[in-house]
Amino acid sequence: MTRGFVTIATGAERYFDIARNLLWSYRQFASEKYPFTIICDRENEYTAEFDDVILLKEAHGNYLDKLQLYKYLPYDETIFIDSDSLAYGDLDEWWDIFKDAADFSLFGYAWTDLKSGRGWFVPDGTGEFKDRISFIPDFNGGTYYMRRSERCRKVFDLANYFAENFSQYSFNGFTTPADEPCLALAMAVEQCMPLDIKEKGLVFAPEKKDIELDICKPLAFYHGKNCEEGYLVNLIHWSNYRTKLALYKFEVRKLTALRERKTEGIIYSLFYKYKIKYYMLTILNINAYMVRAVNKIRRSIRNF
Template sequence: MNQLNRGILTMAYGQQKKYVMMAKGLAQSLMLHSPNITRAIVTDSQDSELNKLYDIVIPLNPEWGQGMWQKLYINEYSPFAETLYIDSDSLVVKPIDGLWDLFAGVPFGVIGKQISAGKALNGKIKDVQEIRDKFNVDSLPVFNGGLYFFQKEAAITVFLAAKEIAKNYQSLGISNSRGKLSDETVFSIALAGHGINAISDPMGLTMRTLRGISSPIEIDVLLGNCSFIKEAKLVEPAIVHFAGYIGYFYQIRELTKLKLATNFNLVNHQLISTSMNIFFDLSRQIYRIYKSTKKLTDFKSSQKDNHQVM
C-alpha cells in the first residue's frame, strides 16, 4: 500500500456490533464537516457499508492481541505519513482540518496537561510520583485516548516504548479498574520518557469527553454545534468522545440524524434536527413516565405481598 500524506484512522472490532454502528456515524460526521480528509478504518467486520463510508478498510490482525492491545499497533495499521486517530465512539461536529497545525512539530501528540503528583488518568495511575521515580521522568501527560496524532516514522520509538511498558503493566500497577491494559497509561509513560508533553487546549476546542460535565449537553451534529460545561468552563469541542454510555441518549439521537441525512440524501438539516429532537425528547419523557409507573406498581405489589405474609 502506498503511503498517503494525511488521514483519519479509527477502529471497530469485536463481537459488539455497536462499534461498527458508531464507526459509521463517525465517518458520516467526517464526510459532513471535513470531507477532504481521507478516512481509514481497522475492522474485522464484513459490513459492506464500511467500504462506502471509508476510503480505506484495513483488516484487523488478531495476532496483535485483544482489546486495547490493538491500539498499540495503530502506527503499523495506518497508511498515512501523519495520522489523526479518533475512537469510533466519537462524532465530529465541526471541521477538524486545522488540527494538523496544532500538532505541527511533534512526533506523537495528545491533548491534555502535565501532572507531577497524585493520581492520574481516572485512577489508572495510582501514584504519579512512583511512576516518575521508576522511569526517571519529571512529569506525566494526562489525556483521553480517544484522540491521538502521530507521524508514522518519527513516532516509531514511542510505540516501541509503549509496547515494552505494556508487557509489565500489571506489575507496574497501571491497569484499569478491571485489571486490564489501558492504552492511555502506557502511552503517557512512553511520551514522558521521550520528553513529549501534552498539548494544552484550555478552551476545549479540540476533543472532549462527557465525563464530569456539570451542565446539559447542547449538540447538533448536522448544524455543527456542541457545548457543555466541564471543569467549570464552557467548552465547544469539534470532536465529542462519548466514551461508553455517558450521553448515550444524545449519541443515538445524533447518529440517527446522520443516518437520515446520509442514507436518504436529505439536505434540509434544520428540519431533520428539529424533527429528531422532538421525537427523541418525547420518547425519553414516555420512558421516564413508564419507569416511574413501574416503580410505583412494583412498590404496591411488594407492600401487598408483605401484608399477606403478616
C-alpha cells in the same frame, strides 16, 4: 507527505455501525475531506464507505488493538479517533493544531509537579525509567496524533512493553493494562508532550446537563462541571456505553436527516427541533441501564 484519519472496529456489528457514524460526521463538516481509513477484523457494508480498509492480522477487540496502531499507520501523519465519537466541527483544523506537536501527541495535560498524584502513573513506581520522567501526561485516549518516525515507533514499543509488564510499574486508576496508562508512561519517557487545548479539542462522555449539542448546526458547547468554564469542541467522545443511550442516538438521527437534506419542514421540526424523537428514544435507556447494572453485578461476583 500524506495525511489522514483512522479508526478501529472489531467484533460485534454495532462497533462498525458507530464507526460509520463517525465517518459520516467527519465528512459532513470537513473542509478538505482527508482520506479516512478503518482498521478492522473483516470487511462489510460499513467498511465499504471508508476510503481504505486495513485488516488486522490478529484482532483482540480491546486496548491491544490500539497499541498496534504504529504497525498499521496508513499515512505519514495520522490522527486516530475512537469509533464511539462524533465530529461537531471541521476536524481538518486539527492538522494546524498538531503541526508543531511531538511525533506522538494528543489533547491532554502534562503535570510537571511529580508529587501531585495526578496523571496516569506514579513517577516513583517507574523503575528504571524514573530518571527520564519530567512530567506526567493526563488525557482521554479518544484521539492520538502520530507522525511516522522512529520516535513514534519507540512510544508504541514502550507502551506494549508496559502492557506486558504492567504489574512491575505503578499506575493511577488502572489495576489492569489499558492504552492510556501505558501510552502515558511511554510519552513521558520519550518526552512527547500532550497539547493543553480545549477549544476545538474534544470532550469525553458528556452529561446532558454539562453540554449544549446540536449536530445540525453543528454545535457542541461544553459548559463544564457546575458551569465553571465553557468552550466549543470539535469532537465528542461518547464512550461505548453512552452510544446506547438516547442522546447519542438522537444526534445520529439528526445527522442522518442532515445528510439526506431533510432538516426543513414540519416533520423535522416536530421530531427534532422540538426533541419529540429524543423523548421517544429515552425509553431505550431503561434497557441500557439494566444491561449495565447486570454486567456490573456479574463482574463483582467474578472478582469476589
